[in-house]
Amino acid sequence: xxxxxxxxxxxxxxxxxxxxxxxxxxxxxxxxxxxxxxxxxxxxxxxxxxxxxxxxxxxxxxxxxxxxxxxxxxxxxxxxxxxxxxxxxxxxxxxxxxxxxxxxxxxxxxxxxxxxxxxxxxxxxxxxxxxxxxxxxxxxxxxxxxxxxxxxxxxxxxxxxxxxxxxxxxxxxxxxxxxxxxxxxxxxxxxxxxxxxxxxxxxxxxxxxxxxxxxxxxxxxxxxxxxxxxxxxxxxxxxxxxxxxxxxxxxxxxxxxxxxxxxxxxxxxxxxxxxxxxxxxxxxxxxxx
Amino acid sequence: xxxxxxxxxxxxxxxxxxxxxxxxxxxxxxxxxxxxxxxxxxxxxxxxxxxxxxxxxxxxxxxxxxxxxxxxxxxxxxxxxxxxxxxxxxxxxxxxxxxxxxxxxxxxxxxxxxxxxxxxxxxxxxxxxxxxxxxxxxxxxxxxxxxxxxxxxxxxxxxxxxxxxxxxxxxxxxxxxxxxxxxxxxxxxxxxxxxxxxxxxxxxxxxxxxxxxxxxxxxxxxxxxxxxxxxxxxxxxxxxxxxxxxxxxxxxxxxxxxxxxxxxxxxxxxxxxxxxxxxxxxxxxxxxx
Numbered sequence: 001x002x003x004x005x006x007x008x009x010x011x012x013x014x015x016x017x018x019x020x021x022x023x024x025x026x027x028x029x030x031x032x033x034x035x036x037x038x039x040x041x042x043x044x045x046x047x048x049x050x051x052x053x054x055x056x057x058x059x060x061x062x063x064x065x066x067x068x069x070x071x072x073x074x075x076x077x078x079x080x081x082x083x084x085x086x087x088x089x090x091x092x093x094x095x096x097x098x099x100x101x102x103x104x105x106x107x108x109x110x111x112x113x114x115x116x117x118x119x120x121x122x123x124x125x126x127x128x129x130x131x132x133x134x135x136x137x138x139x140x141x142x143x144x145x146x147x148x149x150x151x152x153x154x155x156x157x158x159x160x161x162x163x164x165x166x167x168x169x170x171x172x173x174x175x176x177x178x179x180x181x182x183x184x185x186x187x188x189x190x191x192x193x194x195x196x197x198x199x200x201x202x203x204x205x206x207x208x209x210x211x212x213x214x215x216x217x218x219x220x221x222x223x224x225x226x227x228x229x230x231x232x233x234x235x236x237x238x239x240x241x242x243x244x245x246x247x248x249x250x251x252x253x254x255x256x257x258x259x260x261x262x263x264x265x266x267x268x269x270x271x272x273x274x275x276x277x278x279x280x281x282x283x284x285x286x287x288x289x
Numbered sequence: 290x291x292x293x294x295x296x297x298x299x300x301x302x303x304x305x306x307x308x309x310x311x312x313x314x315x316x317x318x319x320x321x322x323x324x325x326x327x328x329x330x331x332x333x334x335x336x337x338x339x340x341x342x343x344x345x346x347x348x349x350x351x352x353x354x355x356x357x358x359x360x361x362x363x364x365x366x367x368x369x370x371x372x373x374x375x376x377x378x379x380x381x382x383x384x385x386x387x388x389x390x391x392x393x394x395x396x397x398x399x400x401x402x403x404x405x406x407x408x409x410x411x412x413x414x415x416x417x418x419x420x421x422x423x424x425x426x427x428x429x430x431x432x433x434x435x436x437x438x439x440x441x442x443x444x445x446x447x448x449x450x451x452x453x454x455x456x457x458x459x460x461x462x463x464x465x466x467x468x469x470x471x472x473x474x475x476x477x478x479x480x481x482x483x484x485x486x487x488x489x490x491x492x493x494x495x496x497x498x499x500x501x502x503x504x505x506x507x508x509x510x511x512x513x514x515x516x517x518x519x520x521x522x523x524x525x526x527x528x529x530x531x532x533x534x535x536x537x538x539x540x541x542x543x544x545x546x547x548x549x550x551x552x553x554x555x556x557x558x559x560x561x562x563x564x565x566x567x568x569x570x571x572x573x574x575x576x577x578x
Contacts, residue, residue, distance in 0.1 A: 006400065008305060008398060008399070009398060010307070011307075013305065013306040013307040013310070014305050014306070014307055014398075015305060015306055016297060016302065016303050016304060016305050016306070016399070017302040017303070017304055017305070017306060017309060018299070018300075018302040018303055020306060021302070083404075084400055084404045084405065084407060085407070085408075086404070086405075086407025086408055086410075086413060087404055087407065087413065092410050092412075092550050092551075092553075092554050093550065095410070095554070096550070096553055096554065096557075099557060107408050109297060109298060109303075109400035109404070109405045109408075109514075109515050110297070110305070110399065110400050111295065111373055111398035111399050111400055111401075111404070112400075112404040112413075114403065114404045114413055114414075115372075115373045115375070115376055115398070115400070115401040115403045115404045116373065116375075116398045118373060118374070118375025118376065119374075119375055119396050119398075121375075121381050121384070123381075124375060124376065124401075124403055124419070125403075125418065125419035125420075125421070125451070126418070127418065127419075128417055128418055128446075129414065129415065129416065129417055129444070129446050130413070130414035130416075131414075132414070151444060155418070155440060157417075157418050162414070225398075226398050261381050261382065261385070262381075264381075264385055265381050265384070265385065268384075268385075268388060
């Protein structure tokens with residue numbers, strides 16, 4: 001049996017009771033560690049589970065799935081995923097291969113960032129399509145995520161932006177020389193995401209396009225959702241570009257049309273409480289009719 | 290301290306380890322029981338937690354929150370919610386009142402239907418706005434949810450439809466006479482939701498409107514997601530109208546444009562495996578360009 005177990009978003013104890021029972025039953029436990037992270041490391045998980053945890057790097061997950069499946073055919077194997085097994089990323093490939101090999105699988109769900117962002121008070125059924133904001137490089141500055149935000153804003157719904165992370169990336173030189181030397185991990189912050197959006201707004205303003213959002217659009221920055229030291233900051237895009245929310249992971253929400261209760265909730269997290277109502281009026285009148 | 294604890298979607302053991310620790314610390318434990326349900330009753334929770342669980346009916350949650358907050362001001366109180374505390378419904382009101390009264394709150398997240406539907410293989414970031422399909426009556430047959438599905442289909446994204454449930458509803462007569470006699474609970478099935486959608490499609494076809502979806506659109510019915518006996522069925526809307534998925538709760542997904550891996554996943558759950566590829570071509574050519 002192959003167990004796909006969601007770990008939730010905070011630390012070792014965010015696993016469900018059912019998930020913990022499954023893990024303790026398994027003879028081998030893998031942790032998918034390249035699309036997200038908890039606030040604790042593998043050692044904390046090993047101590048809590050009472051067993052060894054094998055880190056499944058990108059190479060293992062995408063290329064060496066065969067080993068995992070071979071074991072799962074004869075014993076109980078757990079594949080742990082931060083958040084929900086089908087949350088921000090998908091492990092459909094693993095499931096499809098398991099089914100093809102005649103191996104039973106069982107999914108144990110948990111919170112993912114896609115539903116845990118509800119803690120800021122914006123209602124989850126008022127979100128449009130989720131977007132991913134990628135790290136820009138000197139030569140590659142895609143703006144496609146902005147177009148999706150625009151589409152959501154046009155219908156008045158909120159947009160959750162998942163922010164890029166680079167774990168175990170190789171420099172072009174090391175990659176070409178086949179050297180397994182990795183760059184330090186990088187996690188996009190709310191500040192960086194806001195900076196990139198401000199650039200795009202500048203570009204489009206110069207081209208005299210109608211703007212779906214401006215520097216004054218109300219956004220919400222979230223850091224380490226579900227952890228003890230989680231942080232939420234609500235304010236204009238420009239304000240968030242100046243907010244350091246600390247350690248990863250971060251997420252950013254671009255608001256759409258808001259219900260009064262949603263506004264009341266966001267005020268709990270306002271960067272500048274005194275001007276919050278005025279800011280919402282400015283943003284609303286600039287786009288929503 | 291007021292703990293808002295998500296219970297996840299299956300049974301008593303889907304609570305997180307952190308959530309269970311919080312519940313066992315609390316002197317009073319409420320269960321919100323009118324917007325969703327587990328596959329087990331209050332007794333199973335009480336046995337597992339080792340404490341009494343007080344059912345918070347709609348009246349308590351909306352009108353008698355004061356009692357809960359008065360207790361939370363002097364002791365640890367848990368408010369349990371099926372799914373995630375901010376999942377399909379919102380408990381913003383409780384949080385806002387707690388903050389106003391100077392009471393600390395702590396949210397313990399869990400899986401909600403909004404992310405657990407990932408188990409059918411449709412990627413979560415390819416969903417548009419979530420819609421709610423309500424029970425029609427003889428005189429009230431709203432179609433507004435169809436318009437939202439249309440908007441999602443137009444941009445090629447999937448739509449999760451949450452299906453209505455009526456718990457502790459009073460008949461108009463009993464309500465007017467102030468009699469606390471309640472109707473038996475009703476939970477909309479995938480069959481019923483599909484029937485209502487087929488009616489709307491008929492209506493719009495008669496009015497010669499362009500159709501965002503037809504009888505042949507690929508949909509996914511899900512029942513008891515996260516429970517041992519969960520069921521998933523993928524097929525055309527017409528096929529799903531003939532599928533009995535058993536006990537509640539049910540959800541329905543209207544697909545948008547699909548990635549090949551998404552199609553491979555859906556095939557695992559196809560009502561009629563042999564014709565699935567052909568059906569997808571029919572649906573795709575009828576709407577997506």
